[in-house]
Amino acid sequence: MLSAILVMSGIALVLGGVLGWAAIRFRVEEDPLVDKIDAILPQTQCGQCGYPGCRPYAEAIAKGEADINRCPPGGEEGIRQLAELLGVEPKPLGEGLVHKPKSVAVIDERLCIGCTLCIQACPVDAIVGAAKQMHTVVPELCTGCELCVAPCPVDCIRMEVIKEDISNWKWRYPVVSLTALA
Amino acid sequence: MRFAPTPDEPRLTPFPGGIRLPAHKEVSTQRPIAALPLLPLYVVPLRQHIGEPARPIVQAGDRVLRGQMIGRPEGYVSVGVHAPTSGRVLAVEPRPVPHPSGLADLCVVIEADGEDRAVEPTPLDWHVMDASSLRNRLREMGLAGLGGAVFPSFIKLNPGARRSIPILILNGAECEPWITCDDLLMRQRASEILLGAQIMRHMLGAQQVLVGIEDNKPQAIASMMEAAIGSDIRVVAVPSIYPAGGGKQLTYLLTGRETPAHGLTTDVGVQVFNVGTAYALYRAVVHGEPLTSRIVTVTGHVAAPGNFEVRLGTPIADLLAAAGGELTGATGRVIGGPMMGFELKDTAAPVTKAVNCVLVKDAVHFPPPPPALPCIRCGACARACPMRLSPHELYWYARHRDFGKTQALNLFDCIECGCCSYVCPSHIPLVDYYRFAKSEIWAREREKKAADEARARHEFRLQRLEREKQEKAERLAKKAAERLESGAVSAQDPDAERKRAILAAAIEKARKAKEGVQPRNVDDLPEAVRKEIASIDARRTGGNGADPTP
Amino acid sequence: MPTSPHIVLADNSVRAVMFKVLAALVPGVVVHAWMFGPAIWVSLLLTTLFCLVIEALVLAMRDLPLKPFLSDGSVLVTAWLLALSLPTLLPWWLYALGSLFAVLVAKHLYGGLGQNVFNPAMVGYAVLIVSFPAHMNLWPAPVGVAGHTPNLMEALDLVFAGQGAVSPDAYTAATPMDQLRAQVRTGLSAEAVAAASFGLHAKEALVLSYALGGLLLLAHRVITWHVPVAFLGALVATATLLHLIDPGRHADPLFHLLTGSTVLGAFFILTDPVSASTTPLGKLIYAGLAGVITVLIRSFGAYPDGVAFAVLLMNAAVPFIDAYTQPRVFGHSRGRRT
């Protein structure tokens, strides 16, 4: 009995020593995973995921606190990429979240009173204008997060779906029909 | 071959893959190049080249002359656009253009005055002009590759850091079936083409000039060889294997130099220009004419197929009419050749710098393809691929939208020549899948870039807010300290009340403005409609003031 | 409707490919009937029938159109290869079972035409030989070698009613491979056994007729040279090596070429485009290793013929081989997977 205990504790001691050394030798300083997740997220900073921006959501995913299907602007493809990075099964978009076509905010310049509330709300500094002056959304910079819509006291901001033109036109998925051969 | 200026035939290096195709060239080579009569209306797109579209510099109502610039190049990769005849600008608006999407794009619509007055031509003395200003003039004159890719020529004519590019290749292969515009141009205007080539050679500092022509065009070869007598330009007949006219393929064929992936032929010391571009360059430099016309083949199921010198902006419907019109039984029109061309959706679209051929299809030569069956991995596509890709694998993953895999399999080396689709026993539209995958990947890259920029701006903003907060805290602390010193403490900030009042007034003003701007286009309405609107307005504002929306 | 190209190669279709394969099999089938009696017609008919019916049922279940898939000829190729790999005069339900595994499990569970990883006919064969070794070892002997060669009526009787008027002893004989093994066990040299060449003459004719069909396929560019050359080359090389090491235990390469389904495999089974490697280098590796494995299984293994197992093993390796043998793309420094 004593020898058994001795043997097992001996093995445990030796292994413990090796593991202890390895833990110091191979210590991981920081988790670059957050950066990798953040790189996949669309950076709209819209907060639809329930976190105050893309980075906090990425940190939550990395910690395992948040699910990967909370980002509507990222769409199915975003979820698929996250799933691939994390080695889990892709899943449909979370409950209560819907994917919308990409849009930009447009300020009706005849109505704008220059209150700067939208400028304060914009997470990516895409709205220009000064107090009491008319504001404008720079469409190239707008991420379509809709965060400026609610604060506007005169409801002069609306979301416009980006129209297809020759510069952003995409080739469609080919349609092939098997049943045509009758 | 008896005109051969140099007796030794260069050794050709066959490129991988490729296919032999029925040429059908004789259909449109029976008549010499014909000029189109002046038309009443021209529609000139501002995006005729690769890169940024030109910015319109005319407005509706302006009078323009032939050769007058109507679109200024914007950004580096851009060239000018010019009026094809004299007349009045009717509009600058989106019109249908020849593009696979069938979408409209910004065009300058010109009503011809029938006088066809031109601006004063400005010939360039290329021997003495410095290279940079010569290139700049070509940029303004709208020179872009006329082989189909329409890449701005001035960029390609810049040897850049290399100082010189040793080999200049003129591409007269014209490997697509049916198209003969280069063939006819070489037959009829060989010496002008070679003059253009000499200017190119001068600009590039090239030692050697090679002209590659497929051996199914013996007349063009003979004519070019005759024109080359007395110079050291070498005219080389290459086997008629599609796609010998591809830039990388022709370079390999003539020089044995393999253009690196994602690189240009200039990386191996070769620059390739279409013969049509050389001709246009000659017109631009020697005659001082900006690019306002090109040769277009109209062939297939039309009454009088042939080649036409067409002003850019000519509606394709008018061009078809000039070729005798479509015969009955026409099943569609293709812009470009049968291998890489695309279906034209609207004949109102004009001829642009990219349009080298209008091919009218019929059921005999272009039967509807059999329906696609699953891929059986037979590998016929891989044997036909001139880039030595694995088209069946690309298809397998593109079909499943696994774009990472398609990129790993070098999707972006695909030149979309269509050899794989042509030989596929399952009749799968392979090229469509690659185009789909490519444009999805491009879209994703655009999104990624936008996301990265958004992230940077967001982080910058967070930093700024943090800094402002700190500064404010410091200010407040300072103020509080001052107040403590002075002993005067006010309970309320008089500023806040004032701000609220201003805001409320502004909101009220905006609401009024909203009501005020609502009715539009009510100026020329009949009395009945006016009344109806008035009654609706009354109902809306009077009946329920709290909710102005119906 | 493709956006481009607007033209396609004439007279080029899956059906054309498959019927060329079938046509190339005809000489082999005829010689088989001539050398081994008419029983082959029965098994051919049965597998064809079963495979077609199963294919039709599965297509209906999967809501796919029947006509394009039934008429493309791929089912017939599977059925014929299965019939030519299996012994004749098996009970009918074994043909049914083999067809079921070939068409349903190996092909349609993977998505049908073009998507299967394993060669359907070989899956059918392997399932049967593993599950019913007793039946699968009864190979009817060639005409002249057997005591009695069943005619068509007797063959039908045997297939549908089990042992009828003729006992298996009368028409079967141990295959050359079995005999070789038995003789080696009792101490006779393999050379002597092979020299006796029982039934090898019949095999010679059959092998030549398959080879003829294979050359037809090569001439029509249905298959490329890589697979047959690599497979037969590796097979002969391995067999020669073993034979040189120990001629007493291992048969000479000619024996390996002439027995089993070596030649059928080289030209018709391993070349199945769907389950074979598609890159030139990959084809050489795929077929070469299959050749080595075939000889190893024949020389040391427990099963009479190694071709089917070699094909299945290499089928499993094909996605891996393909991933690492992609040809060097034009303009790239070397072929690689990244």
Next chain:
Amino acid sequence: MQDYLLILLGTVFVNNIVMTKMLGLCPFMGVSRKLETSLGMGAATTFVLTLASGLSYLIETHVLGEELRYLRTLSFIVVIAGIVGFTEMFIRKTSPVLFRVLGIYLPLITTNCAVLGIPLLNVQARHGFVESLFFGLGGALGFTLVLVLFAALRERLEAADVPLPFRGSAIALVSAGLMSLAFMGFAGLVK
């Protein structure tokens, strides 16, 4: 030398730990969705298995001896757990993505029955030290081989039109079955 080679070849092909002994099926199904991951998993398992085979031989012969034989399974598990812990730290440091992708399967090498099975089989077969090492290495290489082949196969299957009820694990199990069928061809090759 020939004996060692036979052991190696025998364990890789003929008595393949996954395909014929049906051990280690959990990581075989779990970590075979991507080729790169399966290579990492194979390498990690190879490292652990070879080391475990040697160490457990040493413990079996020099520490446990005859009278403490009842501690065999227990001590082997402890040794394996120790090696896995070491490997885990190593991979976490060198390849965080691989670490994340291998996920739960990396610590689960501890309970990979193949890893315990091979040292036990070693004892059963009365292998010497070098033989044990080769047996462990062979088993691990066999595991890696089928894992990698299977992963490549599943990557291709991912894009196939597999009927809906058979997508994912179902068709993977069918494929594993057919692969196993193919490996039966090796039966009898090496005793």
